[in-house]
Amino acid sequence: MLIQGKQMHIQIQKGDIGRYVILPGDPGRCERIARYFDEPEFLSSNREYTVWRGRLCGEPVAVCSTGIGGPSTAIALEELVECGADTFIRVGTSGGIVDSVRGGDVVIATAAVRQEGTTREYMPIEYPAAADFSVVSALHQAAKQLGYRQHVGVIQSKDSFYGEIRPSEQPTASMLREKWEAWKAAGVLTSEMECSTVFVVGAVRHVRCGGVLNVLWNADTDDTLDASPEMAERGVKTAVEALKILIQQDREEK
Numbered sequence: 001m002l003i004q005g006k007q008m009h010i011q012i013q014k015g016d017i018g019r020y021v022i023l024p025g026d027p028g029r030c031e032r033i034a035r036y037f038d039e040p041e042f043l044s045s046n047r048e049y050t051v052w053r054g055r056l057c058g059e060p061v062a063v064c065s066t067g068i069g070g071p072s073t074a075i076a077l078e079e080l081v082e083c084g085a086d087t088f089i090r091v092g093t094s095g096g097i098v099d100s101v102r103g104g105d106v107v108i109a110t111a112a113v114r115q116e117g118t119t120r121e122y123m124p125i126e127y128p129a130a131a132d133f134s135v136v137s138a139l140h141q142a143a144k145q146l147g148y149r150q151h152v153g154v155i156q157s158k159d160s161f162y163g164e165i166r167p168s169e170q171p172t173a174s175m176l177r178e179k180w181e182a183w184k185a186a187g188v189l190t191s192e193m194e195c196s197t198v199f200v201v202g203a204v205r206h207v208r209c210g211g212v213l214n215v216l217w218n219a220d221t222d223d224t225l226d227a228s229p230e231m232a233e234r235g236v237k238t239a240v241e242a243l244k245i246l247i248q249q250d251r252e253e254k
């Protein structure tokens with residue numbers, strides 16, 4: 001929705017950005033991510049949305065924060081698509097669910113459990129929140145080249161951060177624990193809050209989306225927080241390298 005020529009929330013317009021966008025949750029991470037671009041340039045800051053742009057392999061790229069959770073993420077994606085973007089990589093933090101996923105690992109999401117409310121207003125719950133195959137492949141290749149310990153598979157997106165961290169304090173404790181154990185038994189890798197929205201809104205708007213998550217800890221086996229700068233950069237570096245791979249592939253396909 002345009003207000004005085006700019007998208008109402010992200011405060012940019014068509015022509016400001018190109019096809020490729022990195023989506024962190026935290027607006028504070030946008031500038032750091034933009035430092036990986038050539039010619040980084042600040043575009044806007046409004047509410048939880050901060051936008052920077054630049055170039056990779058000569059192609060226009062951008063970074064836009066989504067804020068925490070589904071509603072603000074859906075708004076960011078809708079408005080970025082209206083500005084002409086069609087390829088998105090979410091970069092975020094998460095907490096390992098299965099025992100093999102540990103602090104410092106990188107997880108590439110092929111799909112997300114829809115334990116949130118936003119995407120139910122887009123598609124019935126039977127519809128899967130699946131990432132785009134070409135974006136997943138590029139992320140996998142990028143993490144491999146960078147030599148990171150990576151996992152590729154299904155992740156969980158939920159609405160309640162403290163429902164994950166302190167389930168026993170919620171009136172819904174038994175439901176939360178039962179679901180967590182079910183995800184774990186099925187090999188769900190890690191828990192975060194925005195991928196399912198990115199994937200479902202992206203599918204509905206016919207754009208390509210994927211996600212790469214830094215793992216901060218494993219909630220069940222090790223709650224030592226790994227928040228070192230090097231750890232936080234892993235997902236970002238993976239996303240940047242994956243965008244370069246996609247840009248080259250798109251040029252070859254033209």
Ligand SMILES: O=P(O)(O)O[C@H]1O[C@H](CO)[C@@H](O)[C@H]1O
Nearest residue numbers: 025026068092093192193194
């Ligand atoms: O690191 P970001 O992208 O914010 O992602 C994770 O961190 C936040 C919770 O602390 C949620 O947004 C969750 O998805």
Ligand SMILES: O=c1cc[nH]c(=O)[nH]1
Nearest residue numbers: 093094095191192193
């Ligand atoms: O455990 C975690 C860590 C970061 N973000 C989440 O949503 N969960």
